[in-house]
Amino acid sequence: MLVKTFGSALFGIEAIPITIEVNIDKGIQFFLVGLPDSAVKESQQRIEAALGNTGFKYPKQKIVINMAPADIRKEGSSYDLPIAIGIMAASGQVDSEKLEQFIIMGELSLDGGLKPIKGALPIAIKAMKGGFRGMVIPKENAAEAAVVTEIEVYGAENISEVVGFLNGENTLSRTIIDPELDFQAHNTQYEFDFADVKGQENIKRALEIAASGGHNAILIGPPGSGKTMLAKRLPSILPPLSLEEALETTKIHSVSGVLGKNKSLVSVRPFRSPHHTISDAGLVGGGTYPQPGEISLAHHGVLFLDELPEFKRSVLEVMRQPMEDRVVTISRARISVDFPASFMLVAAMNPCPCGYYNHPDQECVCSPGIVQKYLNKISGPLMDRIDLHVEVVPVLFKDLADRRSGERSEEIRKRVIKARKIQEKRFAGKHDVHCNAQMSSSMLQAFCDIDDTGRSLLKNAMERLSLSARAYDRILKVARTIADLDQAEAIRTEHLAEAIQYRSLDRETWGS
Secondary structure, X not given: OEXXXXXXXXXXXXXXXXXXXXXXXXXXXXXXXXXXXXXXXXXXXXXXXXXXXXXXXXXXXXXXXXXXXXXXXXXXXXXHHHHHHHHHHHOXXXXXXXXXXXXXXOEEOOOOEEEOOOOHHXXXXXXXXXXXXXXXXXXXXXXXXXXXXXXXXEEEOEHHHHHHHHHOOOOOOEOOOOHHHHHHHHOOOOOOOHHHOOOOHHHHHHHHHHXXXXXXXEEEOOOOXXXXXXXXXXXXXXXXXXXXXXXXXXXXXXXXXXXXXXXXXXXXXXXXXXXXXXOHHHHHEEOOOOEXXXXXXXXXXXXXXXXXXXXXXXXXXXXXXXXXXXXXXXXXXXXXXXXXXXXXXXXXXXXOOXXXXXXXXXXXXXXXXXXXXXXXXXXXXXXXXXXXXXXXXXXXXXXXXXXXXXXXXXXXXXXXHHHHHHHHHHOOOOOOOOOHHHOOHHHHHHHOOOOHHHHHHHHHHXXXXXXXXXHHHHHHXXXXXXXXXXXXXXXXXXXXXXXXXXXXXXXXXXXX
């Protein structure tokens, strides 16, 4: 008897429908075809044990299973459930009437329990577009898939519940959530708040500017000065995710398997902080079967690289193209996959190997030339893509001992949102530009005009501070953001002056 069940394969962050054809005939052999990987091939042993331990029969006949289309590689253990249901339907243990209406996915344990799968949200979106009535998946993935309200989502804990549901013997409860209500309830909940930060008002100001314009930033200062603590609080002042941004971010986290159990949407901007021993593929994505990297997991959020010079140079260099294009393309011999990568880069580093160059109290013990050699671990092209260079100094005792709370992240975020709304209006109609940091050279001429006084100031700054030519565009973009925070139509001299001070590492005299 021939029976068809339906599953789905993941291709990047999108899903592709898979038809699983099961035919049982005379004989004793088992054949699984359709380009399955090792995990799919091993499903036979898991299915046989799961059926035996839950009171069902595994047919001792010739079983041929074809996973179509056969030219797409099938990966992972999430095909256990649709294959098992197909075998049971072909052997007469399951009513096949409902099978064509549902996408069925899930990994089987030997006792018949269902384990969570990756990519439930993109699979649900594809099921909706494919005209399926609903999905039957592990219970831990049900809330995630139920974000797609147009289809019915049923979460099961074991294969017995799935069989009962298909045979009409028991009713699985449909998982229903209100994505917008659930999202709005959690999209401003952050673990860290700027109210906990003592002193460092100038650093808070720099991060507020970075958040307002979407600028990349680097914090440079001695150990213990608060660089990491400040960076962790940056997501709390960024504008809340829109529902569309949350859906796109959730798809990436779902495919990577980092969304978490019983979660629906990623409701707050992600903050990713990989260790400096990370590989190229770990950062930008890749592998034999391409998976998203850290820069994609930080999509619509913050990628924090602590101890920047300690990262391998090759790892840092592969970020350059995604930082400009906001997408990373992973190409292999047979496939090419695009992963979104629109993130804010925030880096932190010590000024020298010992950490105390320019320290007000501690003496630097590094020999001459070592400081510049340390900075040279970061290439010019990468530094060129960082708008704000912020020098962090140790916090004074009087600030540490002050029991008063600082300004809350909520108040800073209000100013950031006002500045972003100005930018939304400015870039209306330009689908690929959303904030000042993304402006092109032609946009700089249109939106960053400065008067003669400002032009003279910028000229003197570049000459006296030995700023490089590449700093010019960055200074104008940051000045435009500062003007937006002031609700100013034009860039004034004080806006330019503040922007110029954020180019510390461009000075030829720095570190020499």
